[in-house]
Amino acid sequence: MILRHATAAILAACILVAAAASAPAQQAPARGGDAGTPVEVMARDGIEWDREHLRYVARGDARERQGDKTIEADTLTAFYRQSPSGNSEIYRYTASGNVRISTAGHRAVADAGVYDLDSRIVTLTGKALKISTATQQITARDSIEYWEAKDMAVARGNALVVTADGRRIGADTLAAYFDSTQPQPQQRRNAAARQRPAAPAPAGTGDRRLERVEAFVNTVVTTATEVAQGETGRFNASTVISVLSCNVKLTRGRNQAAGDVLELNLNTGLYKLSCKPGTGTSCVRGLVVPEKRTER
Numbered sequence: 620m621i622l623r624h625a626t627a628a629i630l631a632a633c634i635l636v637a638a639a640a641s642a643p644a645q646q647a648p649a650r651g652g653d654a655g656t657p658v659e660v661m662a663r664d665g666i667e668w669d670r671e672h673l674r675y676v677a678r679g680d681a682r683e684r685q686g687d688k689t690i691e692a693d694t695l696t697a698f699y700r701q702s703p704s705g706n707s708e709i710y711r712y713t714a715s716g717n718v719r720i721s722t723a724g725h726r727a728v729a730d731a732g733v734y735d736l737d738s739r740i741v742t743l744t745g746k747a748l749k750i751s752t753a754t755q756q757i758t759a760r761d762s763i764e765y766w767e768a769k770d771m772a773v774a775r776g777n778a779l780v781v782t783a784d785g786r787r788i789g790a791d792t793l794a795a796y797f798d799s800t801q802p803q804p805q806q807r808r809n810a811a812a813r814q815r816p817a818a819p820a821p822a823g824t825g826d827r828r829l830e831r832v833e834a835f836v837n838t839v840v841t842t843a844t845e846v847a848q849g850e851t852g853r854f855n856a857s858t859v860i861s862v863l864s865c866n867v868k869l870t871r872g873r874n875q876a877a878g879d880v881l882e883l884n885l886n887t888g889l890y891k892l893s894c895k896p897g898t899g900t901s902c903v904r905g906l907v908v909p910e911k912r913t914e915r
Contacts, residue, residue: 790834
């Protein structure tokens with residue numbers, strides 16, 4: 620069934636959490652910036668309009684597709700209300716059971732999801748939570764939120780960001796900020812490509828870049844050669860520099876260093892340890908283990 624109505628902009632590029640659904644021969648109330656874009660809603664067990672509870676429900680292998688945005692789940696529900704002007708507007712979407720969400724640049728999986736249109740925040744919960752792009756993967760134990768207005772994902776509980784080159788940033792809570800304003804690599808290499816319509820990118824493979832990560836509590840940054848630990852941390856994807864603070868420890872093989880603040884260049888391996896202002900330099904300490912020379 621094809622529905623034509625205006626729907627909310629369900630995820631500026633990262634996560635879409637639910638579907639606008641409508642009963643046969645009915646048009647769902649809508650809100651948002653995709654007005655006029657066809658919306659395809661499919662469900663094995665049917666689509667119902669619950670007027671008593673002001674909601675639309677699609678059940679059984681439900682799928683909603685609008686442009687390059689697709690959400691699949693066992694059940695998709697759209698809740699609506701009457702606005703002061705007398706029109707109906709959707710204010711919340713939910714998805715439950717085997718939730719799979721994709722756009723041209725992102726793919727997310729969860730057991731359940733809620734999208735609140737008033738706050739423009741998406742919340743994913745359940746087991747094996749994950750958001751994937753072409754350059755990074757974000758996982759968490761408790762929840763992953765997407766703040767559409769800030770283009771930011773917040774992962775809670777054993778949160779982890781893994782970049783394409785294998786670097787890992789973990790903490791109890793992570794805030795990952797994205798930047799999608801940079802041109803596609805192919806467009807930079809080939810000026811003629813700008814004159815031709817670009818082919819649609821497969822879901823989860825768009826030019827979506829991680830801009831920075833902020834980490835809170837039990838922060839761990841891991842590369843192929845070192846492990847850095849601290850209470851809080853920041854990672855800048857452009858400079859590839861991590862800054863960790865409070866009870867910092869750096870381990871490289873059997874060598875160790877500790878201090879209050881650590882600035883680590885993940886490309887060069889160069890690091891700087893320092894103390895908090897006013898505490899002197901006594902907080903910085905290290906242990907260097909000489910390597911044994913092999914006699915021939």
